[in-house]
Amino acid sequence: MKINKENVLKALESISAPGEGKNIVESKAVLNVMTFGDQIDIDLKLENPTLQARKKIEVNILKIIHEQVYEKAKIKVNFKILPSKKSENKTKVMSIPGIQNVIAISSGKGGVGKSTVTANIAVTLSKMGCKVGVLDADIYGPSIPTMFDVDGARPRSIEVDGKSKMKPIENYNVKVLSIGFFTKPDQAVIWRGPMASKALNQMIFDAAWGDLDFLIVDLPPGTGDIHLSIVQSLPLTGAVVVSTPQNVALSDAKKGITMFQNKNIKVPVLGIVENMSYFSPPELPENKYYIFGKRGAEYLANDKKVPFLGSIPIVQSVREASDYGHPASLQENSSIAKEFENVTKNLVSEVLLRNKNLPPTKVVEITNLVGCEAIKS
Numbered sequence: 001m002k003i004n005k006e007n008v009l010k011a012l013e014s015i016s017a018p019g020e021g022k023n024i025v026e027s028k029a030v031l032n033v034m035t036f037g038d039q040i041d042i043d044l045k046l047e048n049p050t051l052q053a054r055k056k057i058e059v060n061i062l063k064i065i066h067e068q069v070y071e072k073a074k075i076k077v078n079f080k081i082l083p084s085k086k087s088e089n090k091t092k093v094m095s096i097p098g099i100q101n102v103i104a105i106s107s108g109k110g111g112v113g114k115s116t117v118t119a120n121i122a123v124t125l126s127k128m129g130c131k132v133g134v135l136d137a138d139i140y141g142p143s144i145p146t147m148f149d150v151d152g153a154r155p156r157s158i159e160v161d162g163k164s165k166m167k168p169i170e171n172y173n174v175k176v177l178s179i180g181f182f183t184k185p186d187q188a189v190i191w192r193g194p195m196a197s198k199a200l201n202q203m204i205f206d207a208a209w210g211d212l213d214f215l216i217v218d219l220p221p222g223t224g225d226i227h228l229s230i231v232q233s234l235p236l237t238g239a240v241v242v243s244t245p246q247n248v249a250l251s252d253a254k255k256g257i258t259m260f261q262n263k264n265i266k267v268p269v270l271g272i273v274e275n276m277s278y279f280s281p282p283e284l285p286e287n288k289y290y291i292f293g294k295r296g297a298e299y300l301a302n303d304k305k306v307p308f309l310g311s312i313p314i315v316q317s318v319r320e321a322s323d324y325g326h327p328a329s330l331q332e333n334s335s336i337a338k339e340f341e342n343v344t345k346n347l348v349s350e351v352l353l354r355n356k357n358l359p360p361t362k363v364v365e366i367t368n369l370v371g372c373e374a375i376k377s
Contacts, residue, residue, distance in 0.1 A: 003035045003070055008042075011068040015060045016163050016206050018046070018053040018198065023163055031080065040065065040073050045080040050195050053202075054079060060164070096204065098211040099133075101237040101351055103270065104230060106260075108252025110141070110221035113275040114242040116322050117312065117343075118218040119147040121240075123329040124337075124344040126173040130213040133168060135203060136178030137230060138220045139196045140189050145180040148172065149325025155181055158208055165208040172330065175212070177203045197229040204233060222252070223259045231265055231364040238270035238354055238361075240309065240347065245274055245296030253297070257304050265364050269306045270350040272297050273343055277311035288313075307350050310343040312336075 009025055017027040024030050024044065031043040042061060046054070058077045065073055105121070107114040118134065125132045136144035145151045153169045155177065168175035179199060183189060191199070209215065217234070220226050230236070239260045243253035253272070260267040274297030278288040291314065301308035312318075315336050321328040329340045 003038065003040060003073060005033050005035050007069050008033050008035065008040060008065060011064045012042075012061065014064055014068075014159070014162050014164060015057065016165070018050075018057070018202060018206075024057070038070065038073055040069075040075045041078065042075065043078045043080065045082055047082045050198055053198065096209060096215075096234075099209060099215050100213050101355075102215045102217065102234050103347075103351070104217045104219050104227075104236050104239040104267070105242060106219040106227070106239060106256050107221050107242045107249075108223075108254070108256040109243075109249050112221075112242055112244045112249050112253075113312070114221065115143045115147060115218050116318060116327075117240075117242050117273055117275055118216055119144065119322065119327045120318075120329040120340040121344050121347065122174045122214075122216050123172050123327045124340050125214055125216075125348075127329065128344070128348075131211055132173070133175040133177075133209050133212045133215045135215060135217045136176065136180065137200055137217050137226055139179050139191065139200065139226060140220060142178045142180035142183075144176060144178045144218055145169075146325055147322050147327060148174065148176050150176060151180070151185065151325070153181055155207075160208045164206075166203070166206055167208050172327070175209060177207055179203070194225075197225060200226060200229055201233060223256060227259065228364075231267060233363065235361045235363050236267045237351060238268040240270050240273060242273045242275055243297045243300070244276045245290070245293035247293065247296065249292075250296050250300050254300060254304065257300075257306065261304075267361060267364075268354050268358060269304075270347060270354065271307035271309035272301045272304075273309050274298060274311040276314045279314040307346070309346040309350070310339065312339050312343065 012030060013023045013025045015024050017024045017029050029044050029046060031045050034041045061077055062075050065075055105114060105118045115138065122132050122134045134144055136142045145153065148171045150169045150171050155166045155169055157164050158167045166177065168177045169181065179189060217230060219230065241253050241256050243249045257269055259265065260269050276292055278290045280288055298308045317331065318328045318336055328336045331337045
């Protein structure tokens, strides 16, 4: 059987290029297609792809051609691997249609409850009638699947405008994507920065998020590769920093704020949330015990001239709710749900104010030495 080259190219248009949001024909990843009887040779160029990405594309090519062109075709896929453009050191930038606001939630230090705050803000926004998605960008310690009771879920592939996309897992009217959906519970993610960034880009651009009022991005603790990948890939509406009131956490939170305010990054800081502010025993609800210090995050907000969004007390039910995958914000009329509602309302007010007074955020172009003031002459 003679195979038509145009039919092959048309079939290839349904395969997405890794992390680009375009198909492999549109992105010019397909260098050449040659047909000889029932044999097809396809030459592809990819920029430093992961082994998984190469294998996935090859499998998809074989599948789609056998389904749409000729089921007995003999197919050979040749890859031309291009080195990363280190001189530019920037990620291909694509906007995500239908997403109105992208908010990054970060912390300078791990263990301050950043993911707990993320989950509860997302659920509260949903309760307020907003369309919400959560991108778990904490590649090395994903906890969002547990907090949304979707451990073990696997996103399925759906076709959107002729392209294959991941469908986010949904619970509590919140759409969720996490690297935790693609790894075993006891499997450590041992990836270097570039590989983690590529995986993150696939969850951003190769996903069918649909229309969202808010996409909440749960960042890893600290300041590193993932943070830079996010600001290079997505035009962030703003960032929220979570901290406890103790000095050790505040010193790292200050670095997180400084990163977003860096002249090369310029992401608006929408505010600081103080988690684990105080403890009130159930039998003495009027008593407040400031275990980690008092109003530390509020003082930091004043010092850095950023909004203070509110404080969340230490409550056992918050920990239990997170462990059971039922965020505390779902506890109707509870005091802790009201605290998260107060924080979320303040955040929405800051988003509206930011969108009114500031132009849309642009994605960031970062050089290798961004932020390295100490080595600048």
